[in-house]
Amino acid sequence: xxxxxxxSLTIILAWVFISLAVGILAGLRRKFNLEGYLVSGRGLGxxxxxxxxxxxxxxxxxxxGTGGWAYSYGMPIMYAIGYGALAYAFGYFYAKxxxxxxxxxxxxxxxxxxxxxxxxxxxxIIVALIGITFNVPYLQxxxxxxxxxxxxxxxxxxxxxxxxxxxxxxMLIYVYTSGLRGIAWTNFLQALxxxxxxxxxxxxxxxxxxxxxxxxxxxxxxxxxxxxxxHPPLGIAWYVSTLxxxxxxxxxYPQMYPSIYSAKNLRTLKRNYVLxxxxxxxxxxxxxxxxxxxxxxxxxxxxxxxxxxxVAISYPSWVLxxxxxxxxxxxxxxxxxxxxxxxxxxxxxxxAIAKPSASDKELVLVSRISVLFFxxxxxxxxxxxxxxLVSLLLLAYAGxxxxxxxxxxxxxxxxxxxxxxxxxxxxxxxxxxxxxxxLGSNPYGIHFGLWGLFINFIVTVxxxxxxxxxxxxxxxxxxxxxxxx
Amino acid sequence: MNKKYKYALLLGIIPWIAYxxxxxxxxxxxPLILGMPPLMFWNVLWLFLTSLCLYGAYRxxxxxxxxxxxxxx
Numbered sequence: 001x002x003x004x005x006x007x008s009l010t011i012i013l014a015w016v017f018i019s020l021a022v023g024i025l026a027g028l029r030r031k032f033n034l035e036g037y038l039v040s041g042r043g044l045g046x047x048x049x050x051x052x053x054x055x056x057x058x059x060x061x062x063x064x065g066t067g068g069w070a071y072s073y074g075m076p077i078m079y080a081i082g083y084g085a086l087a088y089a090f091g092y093f094y095a096k097x098x099x100x101x102x103x104x105x106x107x108x109x110x111x112x113x114x115x116x117x118x119x120x121x122x123x124x125i126i127v128a129l130i131g132i133t134f135n136v137p138y139l140q141x142x143x144x145x146x147x148x149x150x151x152x153x154x155x156x157x158x159x160x161x162x163x164x165x166x167x168x169x170x171m172l173i174y175v176y177t178s179g180l181r182g183i184a185w186t187n188f189l190q191a192l193x194x195x196x197x198x199x200x201x202x203x204x205x206x207x208x209x210x211x212x213x214x215x216x217x218x219x220x221x222x223x224x225x226x227x228x229x230x231h232p233p234l235g236i237a238w239y240v241s242t243l244x245x246x247x248x249x250x251x252x253y254p255q256m257y258p259s260i261y262s263a264k265n266l267r268t269l270k271r272n273y274v275l276x277x278x279x280x281x282x283x284x285x286x287x288x289x290x291x292x293x294x295x296x297x298x299x300x301x302x303x304x305x306x307x308x309x310x311v312a313i314s315y316p317s318w319v320l321x322x323x324x325x326x327x328x329x330x331x332x333x334x335x336x337x338x339x340x341x342x343x344x345x346x347x348x349x350x351x352a353i354a355k356p357s358a359s360d361k362e363l364v365l366v367s368r369i370s371v372l373f374f375x376x377x378x379x380x381x382x383x384x385x386x387x388x389l390v391s392l393l394l395l396a397y398a399g400x401x402x403x404x405x406x407x408x409x410x411x412x413x414x415x416x417x418x419x420x421x422x423x424x425x426x427x428x429x430x431x432x433x434x435x436x437x438x439l440g441s442n443p444y445g446i447h448f449g450l451w452g453l454f455i456n457f458i459v460t461v462x463x464x465x466x467x468x469x470x471x472x473x474x475x476x477x478x479x480x481x482x483x484x485x
Numbered sequence: 486m487n488k489k490y491k492y493a494l495l496l497g498i499i500p501w502i503a504y505x506x507x508x509x510x511x512x513x514x515x516p517l518i519l520g521m522p523p524l525m526f527w528n529v530l531w532l533f534l535t536s537l538c539l540y541g542a543y544r545x546x547x548x549x550x551x552x553x554x555x556x557x558x
Contacts, residue, residue, distance in 0.1 A: 092539050093494065229522075
């Protein structure tokens with residue numbers, strides 16, 4: 001081991017253990033009830049809420065994947081810059097309803113919201129199952145990213161497999177002991193480091209290689225001119241439909257719900273959405289590094305290496321240790337939130353429905369055990385079934401978005417009932433599954449998930465018109481109208 | 486729904502128009518604006534403008550003399 005390796009490794013390990021210590025301290029000597037464990041007792045102020053959300057939203061995909069995409073395809077990656085802003089503009093108006101549901105009905109998961117609105121345990125179970133099914137591969141991908149980053153950042157002294165196991169164990173310890181409170185505290189560190197690395201280390205890469213960003217793009221125009229524009233198959237139709245799909249689908253991810261419930265009041269929640277688009281700006285340096293690698297004419301076997309490659313060729317090797325720590329931060333902050341969310345769905349919406357007499361204390365225990373269960377399951381998938389689930393992953397947004405009509409129409413339309421919600425969701429899922437695995441292409445260049453959403457929407461409306469309103473809407477509105485402080 | 490909340494909703498729709506409707510018209514390789522191709526410049530600019538729109542919505546909703554929404558606090 002040479003000096004560079006030792007410095008890199010020390011930086012990464014120091015960072016990982018600081019995260020661990022902070023995560024454990026956040027929950028030490030606290031006795032959690034279910035609300036305390038899953039939504040931090042609905043008491044988070046603006047700063048913790050902001051870093052909690054930024055950390056869980058911006059994953060290893062944002063930190064490495066967007067650069068890899070810019071490297072492979074060029075301009076179509078601009079969808080990633082745009083859809084976050086669209087989602088926050090939507091969330092600014094949508095999230096307050098969710099928060100009120102949490103406040104009035106003590107909801108702690110996404111499925112809770114559906115159960116409260118539609119008075120249907122079957123629907124809650126379907127929503128919980130959709131959330132779990134589509135999130136396990138997403139979680140697995142975070143772990144693979146984490147293993148990969150620790151491997152490269154440590155200059156190959158930690159193997160990918162060791163990285164996966166090591167990262168997972170660290171996360172499991174603090175999620176198990178401290179729940180959402182632990183995640184909020186560690187994400188504070190993670191978001192800071194990601195921001196710092198993006199703006200100091202990555203932003204300088206095009207300057208180091210080409211002197212300026214314009215020079216880099218001018219070179220790119222000669223090396224790969226098609227990288228500067230949207231072009232089929234990832235043309236304008238794809239770009240616009242993906243923006244819409246992701247902008248709307250974003251708030252259907254189950255891990256969004258606990259963080260919304262955890263806000264201490266409505267003003268804090270809304271201020272948070274005012275500020276979140278600004279965090280997206282950190283993807284700009286990441287994408288610039290991806291473009292820089294193309295402009296340099298470097299060929300990569302694995303496109304997701306682009307960002308780390310950019311760091312490796314521009315800096316002394318110990319800086320890779322910093323980038324590795326930031327990559328760990330990006331992956332761990334997202335993965336930990338997903339694990340806790342899945343545990344919540346399993347304990348509150350599957351276990352508690354199967355055994356209604358379960359006490360709060362028992363549910364906390366079930367949640368904690370589910371944390372271990374999901375963490376270890378994802379770890380084994382990442383270790384032994386790596387890469388095989390990519391097609392499932394591409395399905396994730398398409399699948400998750402199918403909850404949109406039921407979630408949103410239910411807030412405003414009194415005819416919406418459980419039959420419309422369930423049939424729309426199931427038809428939407430059938431359509432995306434067929435287009436993805438049966439047909440295998442995007443009709444007219446429009447993202448298959450948006451086709452599913454479109455047909456889902458029609459079915460939902462038709463069924464709602466054909467069946468009788470069940471009065472669930474009035475009961476629901478009446479109760480949340482009283483929610484304030 | 487009071488008037489101010491309606492204006493706030495309009496502010497929330499502006500980013501959707503900027504990205505979904507307007508941004509495809511910037512799909513050209515040049516000129517470079519602040520070093521970036523037009524589409525990239527537009528999309529990055531609107532991250533800041535989206536924050537500004539939502540801040541406007543927030544001010545409308547929670548200004549001292551507004552109605553229903555603010556009374557919840």
